[in-house]
Structure formats: structure tokens, C-alpha cells
Amino acid sequence: LEHMDFFEFAPGDLVVEQGKMGNTFFVIHSGTAEVSVNDKVCNTLSEGVTFGGIAVLYHAPRTATVRATSACGIWGANGKTVHQVMQEAAVKNYAENRRFLSSIELFGSLTDEQKNCVSEVCNTEMIRAGVRVMTEGDTPAAIYFVKKGKLQ
Secondary structure (H helix, E strand, O other): OOOOOOEEOOOOEEOOOOOEEEOEEEEEEEEOEEEEEEEEEEEEEEOEEEOOOHHHHHOOOOOOOEEEEOEEEEEEEHHHHHHHHHHHHHHHHHHHHHHHOOOOOOOOOHHHHHHHHHHHOOOOOOOOOOOOOOOOOOOOOOOOOOOOOOOO
């Protein structure tokens, strides 16, 4: 939050407009807002929901209009900050994955370069308790390694 700005919107206020360029990524702190595409309401956003990422990541026009439907407190981060945070997270994730892979016996015969390649393509996912990861008999779409916690 130290690199974000806080914005307040009244009911009916325009937050972002479809087709306009934007360089801010948003997180709703409080209140609600509606999303419309081509003047048709298609979604409602509430606390904790993010929006504006496509415009920031791809330097593209806004894909939707967002308008406050109640008093809203919304955090916003500029594109430079978003890119910096994403880069820092990617570096941290790579380093964690590299250390983790080095601790798995299965990868012991790989060279450092091969371990680096595997680390680059690993994705870390947080899975809540009770969520099914896969079912016996399914063709797996990925290889899963449990870094923390347990699966049943």
C-alpha cells in the first residue's frame, strides 16, 4: 500500500471509461462498483476485487467502464509500480522455486542449467482447503509439488 494512492468515489462517479487509455491498476477497498461493456452492465465489483490490469500490462485502452454504485474507497497503483512489483515477485518466485527444486531428490540428477529452466516455468498456486486439485483417472494437466500443507 505504500506505493498506492487512495481514491474516494461517490455513487454514480466514473472510475474508468471504456476505450480510454489508463495507467492505473485498482483494488476496491470498500463499497461497490458496476462494470459495463458497450453500455451493458456485466458485473459488480466489491471489496478486494481488482481491475484495470489489462490496460496497465498491455498499454491498451480500457476494456470496460467502471462506475461506483455506492461510496467507494479504491486503492490505485500506477503502471510503473505494478510492473516493478511484478518483476520483484517473479524474481522472488524463481529463487524460491529454484531452492525448492534443489531439495527434491527427483531433480538431483539435473544440471544447474536444467534446474534453472524448470524453475523458470514453475507456477506457484495457493489452493484453499477442500478444493479438488485432481481426480483419480483424470489426465493430469501439470505436475504438482506440495511446498506447504497437505493434500488428501
